[in-house]
Amino acid sequence: MLLISKGRVIDPLQGVDEYLNILIEGGTIIDLFPDGAQQERRAAGARIIDAAGCVVVPGLIDMHVHLREPGHEYKETIESGCRAAAAGGFTSLACMPNTNPVNDNQAVTEYILDRARKSGCVNVYPVGAITAGLRGESLAPMGELKAAGAVAVSDDGKTVKNSELMRRAMEYARHFNLPVICHCEDVDVVGGGVMNEGYTSTRIGLKGIPNAAEDIIVAREISLAELTGCRVHIAHVSTEGSVGIIREAKSRGVKVTAETAPHYFTLSDERLETFDTNFKVNPPLRCARDVEAIMQGLKEGVIDAIATDHAPHSSLEKEVEFDYASPGIIGLETALPLALRLVSEGVLSMPGFVEKCSLNPARILGIPKGTLSRGSDADVTVIDPAAAWRVAVNQFKSRSRNSPFNGWDLKGKARYTIVKGEVIEESFVPARSI
Ligand code: DOR
Numbered sequence: 430m431l432l433i434s435k436g437r438v439i440d441p442l443q444g445v446d447e448y449l450n451i452l453i454e455g456g457t458i459i460d461l462f463p464d465g466a467q468q469e470r471r472a473a474g475a476r477i478i479d480a481a482g483c484v485v486v487p488g489l490i491d492m493h494v495h496l497r498e499p500g501h502e503y504k505e506t507i508e509s510g511c512r513a514a515a516a517g518g519f520t521s522l523a524c525m526p527n528t529n530p531v532n533d534n535q536a537v538t539e540y541i542l543d544r545a546r547k548s549g550c551v552n553v554y555p556v557g558a559i560t561a562g563l564r565g566e567s568l569a570p571m572g573e574l575k576a577a578g579a580v581a582v583s584d585d586g587k588t589v590k591n592s593e594l595m596r597r598a599m600e601y602a603r604h605f606n607l608p609v610i611c612h613c614e615d616v617d618v619v620g621g622g623v624m625n626e627g628y629t630s631t632r633i634g635l636k637g638i639p640n641a642a643e644d645i646i647v648a649r650e651i652s653l654a655e656l657t658g659c660r661v662h663i664a665h666v667s668t669e670g671s672v673g674i675i676r677e678a679k680s681r682g683v684k685v686t687a688e689t690a691p692h693y694f695t696l697s698d699e700r701l702e703t704f705d706t707n708f709k710v711n712p713p714l715r716c717a718r719d720v721e722a723i724m725q726g727l728k729e730g731v732i733d734a735i736a737t738d739h740a741p742h743s744s745l746e747k748e749v750e751f752d753y754a755s756p757g758i759i760g761l762e763t764a765l766p767l768a769l770r771l772v773s774e775g776v777l778s779m780p781g782f783v784e785k786c787s788l789n790p791a792r793i794l795g796i797p798k799g800t801l802s803r804g805s806d807a808d809v810t811v812i813d814p815a816a817a818w819r820v821a822v823n824q825f826k827s828r829s830r831n832s833p834f835n836g837w838d839l840k841g842k843a844r845y846t847i848v849k850g851e852v853i854e855e856s857f858v859p860a861r862s863i
Pocket of ligand 1: 527585586587612709710711712738740741755756757758
């Protein structure tokens with residue numbers, strides 16, 4: 430038995446934002462009650478977690494993670510990725526299919542789930558591929574993927590270039606009630622681009638990728654969602670144009686949802702002036718105006734979720750000339766404080782933060798998580814929003830180090846990460862003045 434006492438409990442699904450105690454038993458939330466209530470007697474003998482000064486929220490869910498197993502275990506394994514997630518306050522994650530072999534069949538999905546059961550400390554939800562081998566030529570067996578445990582399909586990392594094939598993919602996915610997660614970049618418009626096209630790319634002489642590369646495909650996916658009635662989710666939104674297109678589609682009732690990643694509301698393309706490959710990511714970091722638009726999209730609810738796009742790469746892929754570096758940023762261990770900056774800046778309320786990082790991802794993926802209701806799985810994150818700490822990538826649980834936030838002073842840390850009633854991560858951040 431576990432009693433999380435005296436915290437500010439926030440559960441947007443129940444409309445709860447008050448100081449409550451939470452009683453957990455057998456991996457389930459048994460009760461929420463105020464101090465002094467008679468339920469306290471039931472908690473006799475429980476381990477008590479003192480959450481005074483903390484915010485207690487439904488376990489955070491990262492709906493966009495690259496775990497790299499099978500195939501690229503030198504970058505990340507299911508075990509290390511889950512440990513990084515737990516350290517960052519995440520109790521569940523969805524993992525993308527661009528592994529080797531690609532998760533485009535039942536065997537790979539089952540393998541991931543089996544490895545997660547044996548070595549993963551958080552809940553792992555595999556995302557299956559849209560097309561076989563992510564080659565964009567023929568559809569993956571979505572029924573088989575769903576039956577094996579996939580919660581969505583995506584060719585993440587790649588856009589399905591052929592619009593007719595994407596139409597068929599959405600018709601097929603709709604039949605299985607699987608959301609289609611879309612990576613939106615027109616490869617022809619991207620060309621050989623390696624960063625955002627604009628003032629900085631011109632100044633430093635790197636080939637640019639215009640916003641239009643993303644906007645064109647976002648518009649296409651929304652058009653196809655309308656045609657097919659499929660639930661479409663736009664991954665890692667980075668441009669002002671995408672926010673506008675999604676806003677307009679939502680106002681017409683199209684079944685589209687969207688996510689962005691912390692780097693898109695925290696960093697702009699000027700950072701690339703140092704040629705540090707840790708800032709190289711797909712889609713690329715955009716200009717300040719886009720960063721503003723992303724924040725506005727989050728504020729208005731045009732963007733439903735914050736996901737990390739945790740993309741581990743080793744020094745082999747990153748310590749090379751900018752043009753040759755692999756794109757990607759690790760995000761699991763920095764997303765929480767970066768998202769909390771939006772709360773201190775007034776972009777999101779604290780319940781709004783919980784919606785973006787837990788409730789909405791659960792809804793989009795159709796998984797029974799994202800709430801602290803009585804009877805639900807006891808996945809809980811106890812956050813100390815005032816904990817100040819300095820990012821040190823060499824202390825990360827992830828196997829990779831490719832974070833552009835190394836050395837940053839951030840505020841907010843998961844004190845306890847609890848999965849099905851088990852404390853899987855406990856951290857105490859000593860007070861430091863920054
Ligand atoms: O920067 C990225 N890296 N964007 C993606 O969409 C894929 C990811 C990866 O797998 O490395």
